[in-house]
Amino acid sequence: MKLPFLASFIVLIVLFNISSRKVSRKVEQQEADFWEKERAANSVRKKSLENLEYIHIPTQLLPFETYGENEILRKAEEEILALKDEKIVNFTGITNTDLKLEYGAANITALTQYDLNYTALVVALQKWGQELYNQGRFEDACAVLEFAVKTRTDISGTYRLLIDMYKTKLGLVESEISHKLQALTPIANELNSLSRNQITKMIDEALETMNVEA
Structure with a gap:
């Protein structure tokens, strides 16, 4: 009775080792591919950023300066207005490596900042819209959140x-x-x-x- 069990156990160990080696080789290949892509990205020359899809805050269309004594609304408005003269671009889901490949390694600091500005914008828009909703100001909340959707939040x-x-x-x-x-x-x-x-x-x-x- 013990021999069949032992044989099955040995087979399982063999299969496990084979599977582990396949996974290991796959991981190693993925790492090699990543570093090769990163090496190529770091050698891409700087390109113009003038054609990026910049996001502009429509200050005339959003309910600014309506916060009254509400501190949540005031802070949200201030956070958004602080970005109105900044460059804002949505790079959600795009890696730094891909950005360098597309626009050049020398631009990565600027591009990262544009993306950070975007994250700050949509987070503040969500807070603003949520509080307007909580206050029963549904049309204003809708205007704020529809703008966020237009930016593809x-x-x-x-x-x-x-x-x-x-x-x-x-x-x-x-x-x-x-x-x-x-x-x-x-x-x-x-x-x-x-x-x-x-x-x-x-x-x-x-x-x-x-x-x-x-």
């Missing part, structure tokens, strides 16, 4: 709040709700982010619920 809370406002807070008729939800879909589908599936699922479920109710 991947913050799921932004889409969640918009879906809720479209369906229950703005007094929209069914055709208007459907139009606004459908307008979110192509943007969500093109997100270069791990949260894309979650966001598209939220939108799809909102549309499906409308169809069921109809």
Whole structure:
């Protein structure tokens, strides 16, 4: 009885070792590919950044200077206004190596700052929109969060709040709700982010619920 068990155990060990070696070789190859790509990226000459998709904050279209005594709104507005003269670009999901390959290694510091500015912007927009929503200022919240979506934010809370406002807070008729939800879909589908599936699922479920109710 012990021999079959021993034989099976030995076979399992052999298979495990073979599998481990395959995984190890795959990891080694991935590391080699990465460093080769990084080496190539570091040799790319500096390129012009004038054609980047810069984001400009529409200060005339957003509800600035309406915070009153609300400190959360005041801080959010200040954080966003601090960025209005900065260069802002959404590089979500793009690695530094790929940025260097595309624009040159000498530009990586500037590009990283543009991306940090973008992250700061969409985080502040989410805080601003959330507090406006909490205060019952749904049209203002919608304006803020729709701008965030135009920048292709991947913050799921932004889409969640918009879906809720479209369906229950703005007094929209069914055709208007459907139009606004459908307008979110192509943007969500093109997100270069791990949260894309979650966001598209939220939108799809909102549309499906409308169809069921109809």
